[in-house]
Amino acid sequence: MKYVxxxxxxLLLSCEPAPHLENFQALQTDSGQPxxxxxxxxxxxxxxxxxxxxxxxxxxTANLTAVSGETFGAQWTLFRTQAPVSFESTWWDNQxxxxxFALQHEQTHxxxxxxxxxGQASIVDSPFSAQLDDxxxxxxxxxxxxxxxxxxxxxxxxxxxxxxxxxxxHGENGYSQKTESGHASYYFSYPFLEASGVITFKGKxxxxxxxxxYDREWSASLLDKSQFGWDWFxxxxxxxxxxxxxxxxIRDDKNNYDYCSGSRIAKxxxxxxxxxxxxxxxxxxxxxLNDRQYPSKWQITLPNSAPIMLETLTKDSRNQLSVPYWExxxxxxxxxxxxxxxxxxGY
Numbered sequence: 001m002k003y004v005x006x007x008x009x010x011l012l013l014s015c016e017p018a019p020h021l022e023n024f025q026a027l028q029t030d031s032g033q034p035x036x037x038x039x040x041x042x043x044x045x046x047x048x049x050x051x052x053x054x055x056x057x058x059x060x061t062a063n064l065t066a067v068s069g070e071t072f073g074a075q076w077t078l079f080r081t082q083a084p085v086s087f088e089s090t091w092w093d094n095q096x097x098x099x100x101f102a103l104q105h106e107q108t109h110x111x112x113x114x115x116x117x118x119g120q121a122s123i124v125d126s127p128f129s130a131q132l133d134d135x136x137x138x139x140x141x142x143x144x145x146x147x148x149x150x151x152x153x154x155x156x157x158x159x160x161x162x163x164x165x166x167x168x169x170h171g172e173n174g175y176s177q178k179t180e181s182g183h184a185s186y187y188f189s190y191p192f193l194e195a196s197g198v199i200t201f202k203g204k205x206x207x208x209x210x211x212x213x214y215d216r217e218w219s220a221s222l223l224d225k226s227q228f229g230w231d232w233f234x235x236x237x238x239x240x241x242x243x244x245x246x247x248x249x250i251r252d253d254k255n256n257y258d259y260c261s262g263s264r265i266a267k268x269x270x271x272x273x274x275x276x277x278x279x280x281x282x283x284x285x286x287x288x289l290n291d292r293q294y295p296s297k298w299q300i301t302l303p304n305s306a307p308i309m310l311e312t313l314t315k316d317s318r319n320q321l322s323v324p325y326w327e328x329x330x331x332x333x334x335x336x337x338x339x340x341x342x343x344x345x346g347y
Contacts, residue, residue: 032082034220035186041174046186047144048125050218051095054082058123058130058137060149060162061234061341062195062212063329072199072208073104073314073329073341074158075111076137076149078121078130097121099132100321101151103158104314104328105201111319111327112153145190147214152200160197162212165190166269170246171261178219178250178259185219191236191244191265211236213244213341228253229346231281231295233310233330237338241267245336247274247300249281251346257281278303287315294318294326294347306335312342 032054102111128139146163176187193212244265252258260279263271285297300308317328326344
């Protein structure tokens, strides 16, 4: 599950970066049509946009290792949100597009964002292409995989290929309920992508390989008005025959975990849904960043498993962008051993 529910009405004409917005819940919007549980997932159509839903993303996170043994994290994301206005123009289609690109190494995290109108950003279902300016994620053949991911900003860049992952449908064949009141999305992933290519970090190039996780999600709304954000985790095991684990817990206005769900993912991509009552998530340690507390270590308890300990790697992984959120690498041990990413919103 990904990112933020936004309505940047003041960006429609200027496409300038928004001012810093402190209240995540205030950005929540219930926009467009709720997803239809009976519809199911349709390919290749669902690689493309769903303009009838209010929010949508094409989202890649990756754990990468250089030839030198140094490790890196990477994020590439294109978002679309409905932003209807009462005038007609060839360059405005009532949608706002924005993209994020981030890299991290050791305890350094850097993040960039761009905004666009129609024409500047484009998404095509087949052959798949999602791009904003020269930041792009594209199929290199007629099939969806393999993909080529590219972005460059200042002294930071990524150019990697992504291939060889099964498809995973979360929830009930892709229909993923998010709240007790019934907010839901369609949500699928390619969790075991083999990544290889080149990144540039502080002007230095590194040849890298590793695992990438691609998420696709679209919805009218993911939160109730009484909910303020979520902790989301994507984990891939270190063992032969990859296993995956996706968990999310939405938090209420007192920062208590309110609604949890998740998927265990087999080597072939088959997901087994984990019921909310079977998930226990507790924060063991926190870190204070600019007078705000963020979790830095958790314990996860699931059925038929030893407790899972989860700890952040780059401690300050905040994307300090128009809407700030924490997106960074984590390591899991105990009942699940491997690497992944966490996303923390609303703190």
